[in-house]
Amino acid sequence: MAITKDAVEDKLKEVMYPGFTKSIVDFQFVKDIDITDENVYVEIDISSSAPEVEQQLRDDITRKLQLLGATKIDVVITKPKMPKQSSSQGKNIAPQVKNFVMVSSGKGGVGKSTTTVNLAIALAMQGKKVGLLDADIYGPNIPRMMGVEGQQPQIVGNKVKPILSHGVEVMSMGSLMEEGQSLIWRGAMIMKAIQQLLQDILWSELDVLVIDMPPGTGDAQLTLAQSVPVTAGICVTTPQKVALDDTTRSLDMFEKLHIPIAGIVENMSGFICPDSGTEYDIFGKGTTAPLAEQFKTQVLSEVPIEPAVREGGDTGKPVVFHQPDTETAKRYQQAATKLWQEIEKINEEGGVDNEAIQPTTPPGVSACSTGGAPSNSDDNHQGGGCGCN
Numbered sequence: 001m002a003i004t005k006d007a008v009e010d011k012l013k014e015v016m017y018p019g020f021t022k023s024i025v026d027f028q029f030v031k032d033i034d035i036t037d038e039n040v041y042v043e044i045d046i047s048s049s050a051p052e053v054e055q056q057l058r059d060d061i062t063r064k065l066q067l068l069g070a071t072k073i074d075v076v077i078t079k080p081k082m083p084k085q086s087s088s089q090g091k092n093i094a095p096q097v098k099n100f101v102m103v104s105s106g107k108g109g110v111g112k113s114t115t116t117v118n119l120a121i122a123l124a125m126q127g128k129k130v131g132l133l134d135a136d137i138y139g140p141n142i143p144r145m146m147g148v149e150g151q152q153p154q155i156v157g158n159k160v161k162p163i164l165s166h167g168v169e170v171m172s173m174g175s176l177m178e179e180g181q182s183l184i185w186r187g188a189m190i191m192k193a194i195q196q197l198l199q200d201i202l203w204s205e206l207d208v209l210v211i212d213m214p215p216g217t218g219d220a221q222l223t224l225a226q227s228v229p230v231t232a233g234i235c236v237t238t239p240q241k242v243a244l245d246d247t248t249r250s251l252d253m254f255e256k257l258h259i260p261i262a263g264i265v266e267n268m269s270g271f272i273c274p275d276s277g278t279e280y281d282i283f284g285k286g287t288t289a290p291l292a293e294q295f296k297t298q299v300l301s302e303v304p305i306e307p308a309v310r311e312g313g314d315t316g317k318p319v320v321f322h323q324p325d326t327e328t329a330k331r332y333q334q335a336a337t338k339l340w341q342e343i344e345k346i347n348e349e350g351g352v353d354n355e356a357i358q359p360t361t362p363p364g365v366s367a368c369s370t371g372g373a374p375s376n377s378d379d380n381h382q383g384g385g386c387g388c389n
């Protein structure tokens with residue numbers, strides 16, 4: 001007797017989706033049934049990527065269809081790709097963190113910390129588990145901008161718990177030092193401080209740790225890249241031509257440190273007048289696009305000057321969270337979306353590996369300012385003269 005489509009469907013109604021009391025037909029997972037003589041082809045599309053679910057369904061379907069007298073049974077199962085959130089390798093002193101994003105700028109005062117804060121919060125608002133590390137040990141501004149200035153972090157044993165603010169885990173040297181206190185950082189101390197901020201802080205299992213760097217290309221950047229595999233780098237710049245020269249150095253540093261560049265944030269790109277909403281061109285606009293092209297990357301967003309941004313930074317009420325309807329808030333959200341897409345792409349393509357930039361100096365001797373990586377012999381790190389070795 002010929003096998004009919006109805007008979008196949010009836011049999012498939014007896015195949016329960018593993019862990020549920022509903023069949024794959026009830027779940028509408030069956031996409032195609034094709035019968036030629038005693039050969040049956042079944043295609044199903046399931047919602048789980050677990051291999052054991054696929055195997056059980058394949059076995060169950062085959063067994064049921066054999067009862068109809070089918071001689072050849074083809075079961076094609078399509079399923080979502082295995083979530084691959086990090087595929088990075090090499091040294092990682094904070095392995096509970098899946099992805100690290102280094103936010104850099106060629107020069108100071110371009111809005112790096114402001115961008116880092118708003119990007120981190122935007123990512124958290126988009127459902128990611130986010131940490132924010134203030135690695136600007138010279139001028140830690142993050143506590144004020146996140147509204148946690150003066151807040152003491154909780155100490156657990158010999159580790160420190162990050163402070164929770166706006167859905168983000170935050171840690172800064174500013175939260176660990178007396179207010180107003182300043183330190184003169186020498187090379188070896190910079191390394192130690194950065195390592196401790198990664199290792200001795202009780203970061204949760206994070207999707208991403210966004211890291212605000214000091215301006216320039218020095219020991220802090222090198223140490224970070226050697227301590228954890230940095231998934232992606234972001235460069236913040238203002239649009240003037242003079243700022244772009246420094247930005248080139250910053251992008252060049254990412255390449256030397258083998259850090260994939262997620263993109264450029266063009267900050268202070270135009271001015272939105274709060275009275276009229278009209279946008280004025282102050283420093284120029286759109287000047288970073290050619291640079292992005294040169295480094296085979298993208299402009300993540302053009303963020304205009306908007307007084308709400310500065311106010312939000314000064315009062316610890318970041319604009320992306322407290323004034324989500326502003327144009328700048330939307331641009332930060334847009335940048336966060338693009339950044340995450342880039343992170344996923346980098347991981348799908350095999351992730352990053354910081355093996356090639358490990359220090360070549362013997363243990364106990366600081367690698368800072370020595371060029372560090374074999375591939376860095378012609379580098380232009382500006383952290384010279386720390387005198388730590």
Ligand SMILES: Nc1ncnc2c1ncn2[C@@H]1O[C@H](COP(=O)(O)OP(=O)(O)OP(=O)(O)O)[C@@H](O)[C@H]1O
Nearest residue numbers: 108109110111112113114215304305306309310313
């Ligand atoms: N798009 C913007 N609109 C208005 N004000 C802004 C914008 N971006 C940054 N600012 C303001 O500019 C000032 C400098 O920004 P920020 O501190 O983020 O720069 P930075 O690059 O981190 O500086 P530093 O190199 O000193 O760490 C801050 O007062 C900030 O509020």
Ligand SMILES: [Mg+2]
Nearest residue numbers: 112113136141
């Ligand atoms: Mg800053």
